[in-house]
Amino acid sequence: MPVDIDIAKVARLARLALDDEELERYRQQCEVVLEHAARVQALPTDGVPPTSHPLPRTNAFRDDVVTECLDREEVLSQAPERDGDYFLVPRILDEA
Amino acid sequence: MSDLADLTLAEASRGLRAREFTSVELLEAVHRRAAMTEANLHAYLTLDRDGAARAAVAADSAFKAGTDLGPLQGVPVALKDNMVTRGLETTCSSKILSGYEPPYDGTAVSRLRDGGAVIMGKTNLDEFAMGSSTENSAYGPTRNPWDPDRVPGGSSGGSAAAVAAGSAMVAYGSDTGGSIRQPAAMCGIVGLKPTYGLVSRYGLIAFASSLDQIGPLTRRVEDAVAALEVVGGHDPADSTSYPGPVPDYRSGLESGVSGLRVGVVTELNGEGIEPAVQEAVDRTIARLEAAGATIVPVSLPSLEYALSAYYLIAPAECSANLARFDGVRYGLRRLGENVEEMMSNTRAEGFGPEVTRRILLGTYALSAGYYDAFYGQAQRVRTLIIRDFQAAYEQADVLVSPTSPTTAFPVGERTADPLSMYLSDVCTIPSNMSGDPAISVPVGLDGAGLPIGFQVMAPALGEPVMVRVAAEVERLAGFDARARFASSEVQ
Amino acid sequence: MMAYEPVIGIETHVELTTASKMFCGCPVDFGAPPNTNVCPVCLGLPGALPVVNGTAVEYAMTIGLALNCDIAAHSVFARKNYFYPDMPKNYQISQFDEPLCVDGHLDIDTGDGPVPVGITRVHMEEDTGKSTHIGEGGRIHAATHSLIDFNRAGVPLMEIVSEPDIRSAEQARAFVTELREVVLRLGVSDAKLEEGSMRFDGNISLRPEGTEAFGTKVEIKNMNSIRSLQRALNHEIERQTALLEAGEAVVQETRHWNEETGTTSGMRSKEESFDYRYFPEPDLVPVAVDDEWRERVTARLPELPAQAYGRYLDMGLDGPVAAVISRDVEYGSVFEAAVAAGGTPQMVANWLTGEVTALLRRTESTLAESAINGTALAELSSMVADGTLSASAAKDVLAGVAAGEGTPDEVAASRDLIQVSDSAALEPIVDEVLAANAEAVEKLRAGDGKVVGFLIGQVMRATGGKADPGAVSEIIRSRAG
């Protein structure tokens, strides 16, 4: 089953800055895998519910109790860039 | 006395308790072995010499004080580098986490520390556990101790190679589509993937959350059982953790297989399996029958689609799980004119080709207009696979197959063809899809002297019957990895 | 010219006042030093896993039940995927196709009787961190970089989505006001608009009056108060009406409300940023609510404004007074306490909606800030009823009570405002006044009843306003009779 991927759009969604040559290579490879994967569409699944958890379980809750937080210095020591007590990032173009 | 590094866990545990040697001596032996083998194998990314030495001293004092912390007390243990360790670099073999020192220990790691284990260091893996050869590591591949021109399997290739080489007595890995069992098979050791939820995933850097499971790699089945007992059991920090008590795996180890029904899975035997591998598997099945098991052929028709469904579900989950690596809070950052460019440059530079490929695949499979045909359909196929397994376990107590269709393949052979690499997980993926436990036991060598793994699968929480059969397989095969392996061979 | 009818739906986000976050044990307190209320889970560190706060689920059920929703027997969390630097995992754990609460309604009343506004769904999710934009006055587009504090990341957030049942900015105002009151009454959120613990987005389209089909929808963001919601919607109604009247099309887009200019403007957004790639959250298991659990939460629901309103009418209150008291938590609780302390409902209610409200407006304070409580109000109204205080003295006493000078009794005593109705005490004073106003007494005796008022006034002046006018009138009439 042929699969046609808009690889540039997918790469943008996934925040991967790939050049044209890389995009083309990944497009080809992904299409081969997806054509194999698309075989799942051959299996009739009418009325079959999807499984998102292998073992059925419900209601795993935690009590509303405050627990210890991390030490701020330990956290910020891993930051690629910080400004005082904050993580610093380059300018944000859009509001989410 | 023979080299302490060649002991099984059970032997080491007995020797330590009998004061035949100390944990410090055991650690020295294992470190000597690592010094001999690492240049060729590259099983480890990080060797924590100071931390291990402190842990060995502490274990010895505890022994002296009469404190018994369990079967791993004083034993050198290696951890796949996707298990977070406080203050000890944890990279997932990725450039994007280069230099990352987590501020916390995962649950399995805490339980190992509490159990007196001596954590040697962190082992190599395919980047973010994505791969079947440990070649997809940003820090270079791991080699197979049986033949350094060949891969050790993957993604827990570093853990498998370390145990096979004697540079760790026990190692832990993670299994998403066979990443414990397949390298164990290729390195001639035992690899156990527990029931999904039996070992907490808290602190395991996620690849595919609904498939990932931590498990041990050891030289013997009984060692795998002991190693599972230390880390298993409910953890409130993991909502998918199994809430019940850990079953008694040990009591059945000597019980044999008489009266048990062993199902041979039609779809995982024969076609596509290397003749030498299938012969060894058939020989093992015949021995089980001779030992009193009833052999029944069982068919799980949906397994034909398991690999396809897996290559939709795993990439989809991974595309979200790996979104957090964005250069904001930890790890690599590459500059950009704005935050979006920074993130995109960081991720393109930080992830290797296989990880990039899977993120792209998963992003596509979840995207608008394709979800239902790809991800949604794969999840429905998953339901059918689970139903097929349930039906099969009506007919058989355990199911068996080869662990991997081939023995260890040459380094570089499959790196250019992702699909051929993916096919090496065809026998192991079904148990991840169903969440059931499975174990690989070495049963012989092929013509090239490479180990062959035999897979025993069981229903959810069926570890007791699974290890009972596995122990019998081990006895019947008479495979002794130590006899085959000598450290000089890999030098 | 064609008349257009606005079609408005409102999406409200409410932060819950649980002790800990939605999926981890970090505290949710507002104003902690930056990046201190964080842990591996809410920072999205590799390997960390979420665990659902059971109390947050109950709070969400509480909101759903109060909004007359069905509580789903089975609901699931989902990952909503998009990249944003203050969202640690670059996906938000939310709910998608199986939310906890669906299909409810909230009644509003803007003076033309109750109007039901449908509630499509109430679902649980987590809040994001906070970005501060640095450079060029902190405006996002001109900023050079941003600083991120993850303290708010993971705070339990409820999303309440209304049906497009709202037909005017005034109804929208009534809807969010009522919703805020409900949430406050439930005690599950402090719903402070200024701190962002309650916020809303609107979507609005116009259609020719009398038609059914929806027009093109515009989303409006960044409305930080109920007043700005109303202004923004009115502005948008004008803008869209002008477009339609000029024969131009309304563009489907998200627009940003600017408080200073009083206008909305289109936001740059890329088409694929809306592909959220929702899928079930594999790290969390489904939430199953059985009848027993739902009934337990239902039984604990506090009384809601609409229910209180009905009960107040039954207690004999006037409609307008009952409406005011039932829609304000503070008024309601002071009223209930006053009645419990023996106050007459209508009297206490009149005090609350009359003099108390006027006093609070004068002093620019709230009922909670003042020292007025139910006991004080009951005492005050009974002192008026039994003649201990005159109506005017009671206002002075109220001011004293509000200022914290003590109980009504104490204030009346210390300000010397106790009304004198004891005839033994009043008679000598009345006699003095009569003696000094012989001319008036003559007129009274001649049958001119109008001078009674004048004489009472003289007695009041002589007593500094403390005499009970009724008692004084009686004594005067008996002396003149």
Ligand SMILES: [Zn+2]
């Ligand atoms: Zn936290």
